[in-house]
Amino acid sequence: MKRIGLFLLTNLAVILVLSVVLSIVFSATGTNSRSIGGLLILATVFGFGGSFISLAMSKWLAKRSTGAVVITHPQNATEQWLVDTVAQQAKQANIKTPEVAIYQANDINAFATGMKKNDALVAVSSGLLNHMTRDEAEAVLAHEISHVANGDMVTLTLIQGVVNTFVIFLARVIGGFIDNAMRNGNGNNSGRSFSYYIIVFVLEMLFGVLASLIVMYYSRQREFSADYGSASLVGKAKMIAALRRLQAGADPQLEGSLMAFGIKGKKKNNLFMSHPPLEERIKALENSQIL
Template identity: 35%
Template sequence: MKWLKGMFLLFASNILIMVTLSLTVPLLINFILPMFGIDLRGSVDLSSLVWALVLGFGGAFISLAFSKQMARAMLDCQQITQPRSQAEHVIYGSVQEIAQRLGITMPEVWIYDSPDPNAFATGPSKNNSMVAVSTGLLQNLKEDEVKAVLAHEMGHVYNGDMFATTVLAGLMNTFVYYISMWVRRFFAERDQAALGFGLSIVLQIVVSILASVVINWFSRHREYGADAFSAKVYGKDSMISALRAIDRWVTRSQVEYSTQDALATMKISGNSSGFMHIFATHPPIEQRIAALEQL
């Protein structure tokens, strides 16, 4: 029943957003903007906008609704329901303790097989989520460091970061789809449908890349919030120690296996340099440590 309730709330939110935009956009185009000398009447196709909203938000929210199932399908993982080892007791107990303290439903707790020290949280809502840790995290971090990382992931759950990111992704997807549809319609009206189709594909790729920059920037911003949450739960020293342990593993793996084989660590370390930093989902570790030290 909880799963059905979560699905209902997600689709209700999706519909509410689409209805709100469908009402506000015509008001903006037909009345508000002309008052300021901006006349877009006739240049905006509302039917295309509605379809773009359906495709943009629909895809994003469906992905969120099934995010737990997709994560489990992509990983070699097993759920902890009855802890059998000290490590499992630490993981399960920490998540349970934080969930009880926050007054939210206990997330599913999973361990997956991967050498890189990593963890993630996903799920449609804070009362319908999962937290997973890698075997590499357990092998390379101390107990207090593992607990700090778990608190970081629970921060994502409690702050609703998955839902917020989904809404942002839906907005970006809507923009991408609408631009693509508008270009196709523009050239089709001039009997250049083939050219319009080709340009729309190119624009869709380019705008999607630009949209990912915005989404990744938001993701990096939310990492600082999750770090701060961990600091409140277990103290900032534990989270700083965990980040330094991860950074040591990243450095060691880059030396031993080459930078290319260590790219998996970028999802947690964010140590990409130069221009590529704007595509990172996590800030550089040194910046996260500096932010924690200032708390």
């Protein structure tokens, strides 16, 4: 319920903010949502705006939704090791040390998020700490550091913003053509008919499914890249061992956008996966030239 409440409140806040921004832009440019230019502005504001507001709030939302506790003063040897390891890897990757947090979950997982490379969050599950060796956990941390250093969160947001913009724009343009054709046939040329909004809704659902294929493809590629990054930082033997440990673990408990940022995705095999199958990731590392 907590996650659902946060999701609803966040999306309501995003819609309100973007509606105000859109109203200001329309007033400043003298356009409206019925023109092609106005539709493009609307699509861009909501397509990119929603993605970047979500990214800006990602650290806050991640902490609230998972209950992750940031380690400010290590209380034991494990917490000290986590902080020291992340700091060392961040230095190797030429980024500022991210915040380090632990969240309570039985599954073996970790994620990184944040709007900027030098203001990120790396969080690990209690299940990871309980079921992985230090070498395996070190490789997982290096994987998340590689995501941060590669700027994957921002790049994924940009891609999501682009596809969102096209989905919103095309759905309304095509919906407008269909609506105009229907109204002309009925001799009615005033305003938008109710069918227009139904058509746009259906088209957004259809285009949204197609757009998600693009986003998920990139998401899978960045997992391979982060695996290579981890192997470069700590050695591929450790990363392969970590992936094999993940193979034996339960499905991840992360939900929503955090699922894409976790080190392990759901066990399924289709084009809508955010992560490649673990066996493919292991094979790719084994065939790489990284030592």
